[in-house]
Amino acid sequence: MHAFLTLGSILFLLIMTQSAAPRTYSTCITEGIRVEAYPSFIAPGEARKDGQNYFSYRICIINDGQETVQLLSREWLIINAEGSEQHVAGEGVVGYTPILEAGQSFEYTSYCPIDTPWGTMEGYYIFKRQDQTFFKVRIERFYLVVPELMTEDKV
Numbered sequence: 001m002h003a004f005l006t007l008g009s010i011l012f013l014l015i016m017t018q019s020a021a022p023r024t025y026s027t028c029i030t031e032g033i034r035v036e037a038y039p040s041f042i043a044p045g046e047a048r049k050d051g052q053n054y055f056s057y058r059i060c061i062i063n064d065g066q067e068t069v070q071l072l073s074r075e076w077l078i079i080n081a082e083g084s085e086q087h088v089a090g091e092g093v094v095g096y097t098p099i100l101e102a103g104q105s106f107e108y109t110s111y112c113p114i115d116t117p118w119g120t121m122e123g124y125y126i127f128k129r130q131d132q133t134f135f136k137v138r139i140e141r142f143y144l145v146v147p148e149l150m151t152e153d154k155v
Contacts, residue, residue, distance in 0.1 A: 026122075028140035032065020033100075033127065037142040042111065052113035055144040057121065059093070060107045061137075063100040069127045070099045071106070072134075076123040081116035093125075118145040 027036045042054040063069060075089040091097065098106040112121060122141035128134050 024143040024145055026140035026142040028138050029064065030137040031135050032063065032067075033069065033125075033137045034060075034062040034064050035125070035137060035139050036060040036062070037121070037139060039121075039142055039144050041145070041147055050113075052115055053117060053144070053146055054111055054113050056109055056111045057142070057144075058107065058109045059139075060105060061098070061100065061125070062105040063102055066102050068099060068101045068130050071097055071125050072128055073126045074123060075126075076121055076139075078112060078114065078119060078121050080114045080119040112144065114144055117149055118143065120144065
């Protein structure tokens, strides 16, 4: 755990200091399926007193391949700044199992609470081809960071 915490903190600092505008989003292509993830912080409402930081994330799934595919399921690995892991798995995404023909895309927004000022999300989708074979599509790691950590004096 301590090795991860140190490595995770170093990785976070490296990414946040790479440029004037730190990159928190991700993009990845697996077997012709492009997945883009764009996180953003949800400002706390007056009623929220649970100590969690909430982040929305917008996912764009684009079929850059040549064949029709269907998204069947997802699996997420969520890691907070202290190295605690949470696994989330289930059918489809936000109640849908979209079918994407070549050139089509599907976009959705969801959210994630974490109990530290920053964390990461990554995972994969399971897709099915028309010939009934299955394949995994990677969701590259992206960062959930409270705005206070994104200011120049903190980086």
